[in-house]
Amino acid sequence: MSLLRQLWIMVITITLLAFAGSFAVSMLTARNYLEQQLYVQSADNAAALALSMSQQSKDDATAQLMVTALFDSGHFELVRYTDVAGRVVVERANHAMPEGVPVWFMRLFPIHVGAGQAEVSDGWHQAGRVTVLAHSRYAYLSLWAGAFRLLIWILAAGLLAGIVMQLLFRWVRRPIVQMVDQAEAISERRFITITEPRVIELRQVVRAMNTMVARVKTMFAEQAARIEALRSEANRDPLTQLANRNFFMGRLAQALENEEFAPSGCLLLLRIRDLAGINRRLGRERADQFLQFVAGKLASLSADRHDWLLARLNGADFGLLAPGLSADEAPAFARELLENLAELRRIEITDESDLGTFGIAAYRHGDALSTVLTRADQALAQAEETSNAVVLLSDSDTQATLVAHDWHTLLTGALTGEDFLVASFPVLDRNDRLLHRELMLRLCQPDGRLLTAGAFMPHASRLGLMPVLDLETVRLGLVELGRVSYPLAINLSSTSIADSGFVDRLVSLLRQHRDQAGRLWFEVNEFGFRDELRALAAFGERVRPYGCKIGIEHFGRHFGSIPQLYDLQLDYLKIDGSFIQGIDEHPGNQQLIKAIVGIAEGNDMLTIAEGVHDDGEWLVLAELGVQGWTGPAATGRLQG
Template sequence: MNRTIDSDAASVRHIESLHTQAGADIGVILVQVDQLARINNSAGTETGDALLEEVARRLENFAGDEFGHGSLVERLDGPRFLIVPAMPLSLGALRAQERALHVALAEPMVGDPNGRLAIRIAAALITRDEDIANQLRSASDQLGRPASARDGAMVNAALSRHEVVIHYQPQYDVGTGAMTGVEALLRWQHPELGLLGAGPLVTAARAARLEPELTEHAHRVALAEMANWPPTLAKLRVSLNITAADLGDSEFADRFAMMTKWAGVDPDRITLELTEQAMLSDPASAAAQLAQLRAIGCAIAIDDFGTGYSSLSLLARLPIDYLKIDSGFTRTIDGSDRDRIVVRAIVDLARALGLLVVAEGIENEPQLVRLRELGVATWQGFLKSGPVPGDQLLALME
């Protein structure tokens, strides 16, 4: 079927169902057949339609083999297709399949007069707290533009038009229930599609090598807001995310220190979060940068701990204050013995290393009870609040 994405599409309903079942963001894959107009002009539209049907058949076979037979393949507008795996998968896991998908589509097809198709593939993350159809439409639109013009232009336009905004997800003390901090999360206030998650903008920035510029802009926005918070909110610790590209810049720590000074924000109020993977390309350089940031007063947290390489040697060598347990473990700790064992092991490891633990993705009271039993200090999740604009934080505290 050839159509655009709307709120009644099977893909939207399928993703909504997965969101409900899994309680997690859903990774999808978008596929575009390039130069379809050339094929239609040279061989006729019937040949072009037959070729797209063959693409759909191969995608269905691939999705069933790699992601399970409950996976969904849908034809979108024109020569674009959407794959929704039967289970939640990370962007990393989906991107690892892109080469195999290229191979599956690389075999000559009868409908293509030149024997091979030009295929464009991209993975996207569909979040739970924003309109699914808009997110799919945005990801599909970005895939359809030439990469050289698409990525850099989109990021620069968003930055110049001040479309990057920050929402804050509260963090709570497990024992007292008091709000103790927030995680600052990038959002994109799209001029046509409304509020979108960070995914499309971050992906474009990475492809265009503008990730440091995007991070710095987000930090400036968050620091400016923090500087104007009332005294009650000024007690909160604020977590800001940094990337491998940031740590790869030898001047990042100096520049960040200067930004806090200009904003009038005490670095003691800030935690900088990074993933395990962000440290792996150059651990020595990462350690030096993190030590410099810690020396000015920032705390350091490892985000999504347990989902990457979990190198114990890195934990021993790096200046770290917090471990954040990924929601993939906390989501089922009230029912899964294995996940409880993993969380207990992380808590024991953190305690032995003198680190604090933050649990992500808490959505119900039984999970919170388990955290208390396991000795976790701090949590965040939709049980109390998703990410909200800064002007709503005071009401949440009260």
């Protein structure tokens, strides 16, 4: 039974008890008062009649006339005159009961009227006796009217008290509902605070709940700070705060293997000339400052390309991984970097005008990591023979780049002609069972060749077609789910998630394919997730009713503070392959993965490792608590 209903029952019960008590006391008091008043009325009228008769002749006609005159006033039940012998000379009586008064009421509160008597004298002798009995019907009417008014008043007071109590309950209930919502949010891994109410008792409870939420948030913040510190220690250069060699090599391996990357690009190696001499001439502190300025200059020119990665590989070498940068564009870009570095000489950060040289290696998907590195080292060696030189080495032409208009025509035409296809790659759990398959979009060109997503997605993003392509991927995924029994994971861009029109169309698709929608896993790149935190939370609220899971891919790829995962109710994290490559020989990344697994388990999230290459890496990851894996080793395990 609800509290409000219990309060109403209490109000009704109290009202009835109050009415019963007041009714009994009031009726008995009023009855006694009326009985006294009726007796006084009877006695007074008997005395007045006796006095009048004593002054008149004592014949029967006169007595009858005077008795009748008093009786006809209508207030008396009985008027009687008897002589000294007790003979009734005149008697008038009216025993009719009052109309409008229930019989049960008169039986419950009977009114007993005392008769008034007076002696009639004839000179000095007694002539007779007058008996007058006031009628009780007016008393009953008055008593009943008072009872009815009391009932109305008590009911009105009870109703008013109930309304006031209901309003008070609603006022008190508001913070209670907020506390319930807060408790439910905690169970859903969302931590919110609420305003303290005015009710003192509830204020203490709310304050305790808010304190608990604040402590939980602090705990998560501490865990996030610890993960960030571990990530920085394991994968950042301590002087320049750029990525270190291990992280850079992991990303380069991904760029050569992962279809999400552009199908071609360039690796740029910068070697600072005579760093040892600069250190000797200027001192260690000035040399360190010089390296920090170099890192800042390089980062400022590549900051707008979130898929590029800048790293300090060793003391004098910097590396820039530039997916999508063509071999034709790379030398000009490198010379622009050198021109910006020349400013360091003008502002006297260094005393050397020959600052460095660039070696550039163009690559394509499928190239071996060692081949690309060797090509870049050879280019750098050739560049060192000349001051501020740039050398590019490439053993094959990269795919021709279409202009924006051609890409728009190609993509829109493919959407109209349904020329998009999907491929998928397995994601396994700890027991090598299929968790889901990652869906990748492919574009079938007019000549029959297939373009991977990394080839056309950057152009689609620049042309504003990402929501359309993402919706097409979901449509193809739902068609695929109609044929298979396993779940599918689909990557969505942050642009699409923030587009309300896209989300509306997506929800409409899910509604039409409700049976298949529960096997969809939606994931967003960590970079987009970082920028669209609220959009991702709102997106989750829209699609979760259909059974869809929400996750983050490439988690940890971009340096920066870890987002507040507990606000998003995520289902899984895919840890970026940059941390996974060679993890069996990298204790720092092992500590980082263990910390990520810990914070994920605290939020009831699944952790999946990306880009696992061999069983040695997976064994270490499994010991660290990672629950799923993908990459070449997972594909080989499933096929085997």
